[in-house]
Amino acid sequence: GExxxxxxxxxxxxxxxxxxxxxxxxxxxxxxxxWYKQESGKGPQFIIDIRSNMDKRQGQxxxxxxxxxxxxxxxxxxxxxxxxxxxxxxxxxxxxxxxVTFGTGTKLQVIP
Amino acid sequence: xxxxxxxxRYLITVTGKKLTVTCSQNMNxxxxxxxxxxxxxxxxxxxxxxxxxxxxxGDVPEGYKVSRKEKRNFPLILESPSPNQTSLxxxxxxxxxxxxxxxFFGPGTRLTVL
Numbered sequence: 200g201e202x203x204x205x206x207x208x209x210x211x212x213x214x215x216x217x218x219x220x221x222x223x224x225x226x227x228x229x230x231x232x233x234w235y236k237q238e239s240g241k242g243p244q245f246i247i248d249i250r251s252n253m254d255k256r257q258g259q260x261x262x263x264x265x266x267x268x269x270x271x272x273x274x275x276x277x278x279x280x281x282x283x284x285x286x287x288x289x290x291x292x293x294x295x296x297x298x299v300t301f302g303t304g305t306k307l308q309v310i311p
Numbered sequence: 312x313x314x315x316x317x318x319x320r321y322l323i324t325v326t327g328k329k330l331t332v333t334c335s336q337n338m339n340x341x342x343x344x345x346x347x348x349x350x351x352x353x354x355x356x357x358x359x360x361x362x363x364x365x366x367x368x369g370d371v372p373e374g375y376k377v378s379r380k381e382k383r384n385f386p387l388i389l390e391s392p393s394p395n396q397t398s399l400x401x402x403x404x405x406x407x408x409x410x411x412x413x414x415f416f417g418p419g420t421r422l423t424v425l
Contacts, residue, residue: 207351231411242315242401242416243354288353296409297361298369299344301354 207286209306218276222289222302225270229291229300234263234274237286237304246274246287276307284309313338315417317402323423324392332387332420334402342405343385344369344414345377347398354401360385361408392424 212218224232230251235243249256249263249272256263262275272289289302315336324330334343344359346369356369360379374396376388385404389396399421403414 233414240419242403242419243414244416245413248412290354292410296411297342297359297367299346299356299359299410299414300370301346301356303351303353 207304207306209308211308211310212279213310214279214281216279218274218279218283218307220274220276220287220305220307222272222274222305223270224272224289224291224300224302226291226293226300227270228293231292231296232263232265232272233290233292234261234272235288235290235301236283237288239285243288279307279309281309281311283307313415315402315404315415317400317417317420319420320418321421323425325425326393327391330389330392330422332389332400332402332422334385334387334417335383336385336404336415337383338404338406338415339382340404340406340415341382341408342410342414343379344403344405344410345375345385345387346401346403347371347396348401348419349398357387357400359410392422394424396422397424398422 233248234246237243247258260277264273286304288304345357346354348354355371358377360366402417405414
């Protein structure tokens with residue numbers, strides 16, 4: 200696969216534990232945020248989104264938290280599984296949701 | 312199968328030789344966008360299109376052109392490629408005329424400019 204995981208901060212988690220991936224955003228104009236998962240050799244895949252008027256949103260095994268005061272997003276993955284191993288990106292949308300700004304990504308390694 | 316396709320998947324070329332990377336989606340999506348991905352920099356938006364004949368610049372448009380003559384196709388054109396355009400390129404599409412909600416990404420095109 201493609202070596203997009205190089206030069207990225209890495210989070211190593213034991214299988215079954217919870218994972219927390221953080222993202223700081225700088226664009227104050229962003230009013231909608233998305234977390235993407237990218238597996239080796241593939242394009243990013245949508246996980247969960249959150250609007251700026253919310254501070255928490257839950258999906259299946261995933262929760263996104265938004266703190267607008269400090270411009271911080273986090274993605275929590277419950278009971279992390281080997282299939283969760285990937286690079287995770289946050290993205291902020293602005294300009295009528297036309298412009299997309301991605302964070303630099305975090306590599307999640309799940310230890311069996 | 313609903314998908315975004317890109318061609319070619321891999322390309323090695325030389326400086327100055329014009330090239331086009333094609334992107335096509337079969338989901339009748341309004342919005343399409345191009346990104347480049349570089350180690351340590353994440354994905355950066357090059358151009359986007361909210362509909363046919365409507366395109367706009369993203370964060371890194373220099374050295375690239377796009378067109379949206381039909382809804383399903385959004386080619387990326389490099390008129391005179393340079394080595395700093397060596398990168399992994401992704402095309403994406405979204406149902407509405409924005410990136411709101413889910414964008415579907417293509418498999419990527421690895422471009423090397425010598």
